[in-house]
Amino acid sequence: MTILKKDKTVKENKREWKKRKISIILVLISLLMMFNAQMLTAQILIAQTAPEEKSKRPGVMVVPSTSTEQVNSLGRVTPATTPSISVEIALINACGGYTTEIGKDLLGAAKKKLSAAGLKVREDSVVKPMTVSIWRFKTYIHYYPGDEAAYNAVRNVLGVGEGVKDNTLFKGYMKVILGIDVVSKLLDDGGQAPSIYLLNATGRGDAPMSFIEDLSDAVSTLDINIDVGSIRLFEAGKAMGGTAETTVVYYPVGAGDVAEKLVATIGNGSAKVLDAGDIFVVLAPDYAEEEFKAIPDWEPRADETYEIIIHKTRFIIEVKDSNGIVVCEFPISIGSNPDFADKKMVGDSRTPEGDFTVSNIHSSSEWRFKNIDLAYGPYFIRLKTPGWTGIGIHGTNEPYLLGAPISHGCIRLNSKNIVKLKNAVKVGTKVVIVH
Numbered sequence: 001m002t003i004l005k006k007d008k009t010v011k012e013n014k015r016e017w018k019k020r021k022i023s024i025i026l027v028l029i030s031l032l033m034m035f036n037a038q039m040l041t042a043q044i045l046i047a048q049t050a051p052e053e054k055s056k057r058p059g060v061m062v063v064p065s066t067s068t069e070q071v072n073s074l075g076r077v078t079p080a081t082t083p084s085i086s087v088e089i090a091l092i093n094a095c096g097g098y099t100t101e102i103g104k105d106l107l108g109a110a111k112k113k114l115s116a117a118g119l120k121v122r123e124d125s126v127v128k129p130m131t132v133s134i135w136r137f138k139t140y141i142h143y144y145p146g147d148e149a150a151y152n153a154v155r156n157v158l159g160v161g162e163g164v165k166d167n168t169l170f171k172g173y174m175k176v177i178l179g180i181d182v183v184s185k186l187l188d189d190g191g192q193a194p195s196i197y198l199l200n201a202t203g204r205g206d207a208p209m210s211f212i213e214d215l216s217d218a219v220s221t222l223d224i225n226i227d228v229g230s231i232r233l234f235e236a237g238k239a240m241g242g243t244a245e246t247t248v249v250y251y252p253v254g255a256g257d258v259a260e261k262l263v264a265t266i267g268n269g270s271a272k273v274l275d276a277g278d279i280f281v282v283l284a285p286d287y288a289e290e291e292f293k294a295i296p297d298w299e300p301r302a303d304e305t306y307e308i309i310i311h312k313t314r315f316i317i318e319v320k321d322s323n324g325i326v327v328c329e330f331p332i333s334i335g336s337n338p339d340f341a342d343k344k345m346v347g348d349s350r351t352p353e354g355d356f357t358v359s360n361i362h363s364s365s366e367w368r369f370k371n372i373d374l375a376y377g378p379y380f381i382r383l384k385t386p387g388w389t390g391i392g393i394h395g396t397n398e399p400y401l402l403g404a405p406i407s408h409g410c411i412r413l414n415s416k417n418i419v420k421l422k423n424a425v426k427v428g429t430k431v432v433i434v435h
Contacts, residue, residue, distance in 0.1 A: 087150040088173050089114060089121045090338050091129040094136035094404050095180045097234060098197070106178055107131060109186040110158065117157045130338055134315070134403045135199060135234070137250060137274060139182045142166040142175040150174060159185035160275070167370075168336065168349055168408060175336070177404060180276050184252075194252055196226065196279045198233045207283050208233050211266065218265045226258070247284040250274035298328040300424035308393075308425065310411055310433040312351055313340055315403045317393070317413065319424055330421065333402045333412040340435065343388060343409065351409050351433060352385050358429040359384035361422060364394060372397060377415035379422045383431055393431075394418060 091110060093099060099106045107129045111121045123129060141161040143151040148163075154174065155161040160181050169175065200208045216228050247269030251259035259271035262281055274280070300306065300319075306327075309318040312334050319328040335343070335351040343352035360382040369375035377395010385391045388409075395415030396402065402412060411433075413421070425431075 085119070085150050085153050086172055087119055087147070087153070089119060089154065090127050090173070090175045091121050092175065092177045092338060092404070093129070093131040094134055094177045095183070096131040096133040097135045098180055099131070099183065100133065101197075101232070104183070104187050106183060106186065110176075110178060110182070113186060114154065114157055117153070119154060119157065127338060132315075132404060135280075136177065136179040136404065137181060137280070138162060139179040140164050140177045140401075142169060142177070144169045144171045144173065147171060147174070158182050168347075175338070177406075180250075180280070181274055184276050192277070194255055194278045196231045196281065198231050199280060199282045200234065202283050211281075211283060215262075215265050218261070223261075246270070248272055248280075248282045250276070250280040250282070252276055252278070255279055298420065300420065306424045306429065308421075308429065308431040310334075310351075310393075310431065312353070312433065312435055317411070317421070319421070328420070330413045330417045331402050333396070333404055333406045335407055335409040336405045338405055340405065342435075346388075349408050351407070351411065352388055352391060353433050353435055354385070356383045356385050356431045356433065358382070358425050358427055358431060360427065361425070374415070377418050379418050381418075381422060381425060393421065 091107060091114075093107045093110075095106070111123075111129055114121055121129060139158065139161045140163075141151055141154055141158075142164045143166065145165045145167065150172070151161075151163050151174070154176060155163070158176075158178075160179075161176070166175070198208055198211065212228060212231065215226070215231075219226060219228060247263075247266055249259045249262045249266075249269065249271045251271060251273060252275065253273060256271065256273075259279065262279075263269050263271050266281075266283070269284070305322050307320045307324075309320060310316075310332065311318065315332055315334065317330040317332050318326045319330075321327050334340075335349045337349040339350075341350055342354075343350040358381055362380040362382060363378065364376040364380040365374065365378050367376045367380070374395070374397045377397070379395065381393040383391050383393070391409055393411040393413065395418040396412040397415075398406075399414050402414065406412070
């Protein structure tokens, strides 16, 4: 290193320092360009590596893509260009009543397929895949608005799934509610002939027997090849979206003739294709006979004092009279947090547990939620829940989602049933919410 001479003028010294600064800057720029060139070369080599080799490299995740891999002119595989999708999935089997009956592990099959596609299923001390013993026919995929790519990725893996934009979720976090329509996509039915499941969602215990009697009479006249004795009966009113709005016969492709004859036997309703291996007859309050049109067949007495018991994990409201006798049950939905725990903080989408009372009864027909009409049904029964505000029992514009953890913390029930419950309670009525 040359030392500046003292005998040089100040001007000359400054000029020499300036030249040296420029030289140093040029050297640094040259080194930086060499480093970037090496990094670019490394990236090109990685990009030209076959997918099976990339998967062995630490920190490199191979994510499946809808695009097809191609071989370039050098004979190297060009990997799919779809970017990695970072997502965490809370997985809920909402057709546990059905999968338990057929002895199939739907959660395991879904988790295996999603994981194989590079999509993370939450399974830790806070959130775990869970099965709810209800009968959901459709699969719903809840995702944060803006996470459409993640939604499409999950739907492509499962083969079905109606998207629901959910502002209560966080970006990169999804909730997948598995229905019966995904069973045939993930599980092999072994080529067995379809079974018939009769789901009683009328609110009346005598409805199934009436249908069975009608069907027995119709077997010969309608030429239906059905073994009436093999029909499997389930009380679904407490476990499939509440009391269903309309009677439906869901049938697999190829069983349309049988489904139409079943509808004719019922006297009303409709037949709908469901990509599943079995036939499902859902009896609703519109079942043809007059005595089955109530939801359910109960009206509160003006001279009686009632107590309300809400069972979170059973998804029902019990109405008890002054003698402690359960006089009516309504199917419900509760807070969407899948851990079913007691409420811990504002915004956690949990339903609080404890002994509460009715603090007010509002007419909510004109209320709107995110510009949605009748989101709260005709009435909102507000509860006095110390420590929390805004908790209540109300109707819904989505009765098909009852019987599952789906709300922000309130208790939802069929809008026709909230009218009955409203007539059974008053300010001060005791409401107990248990796990």
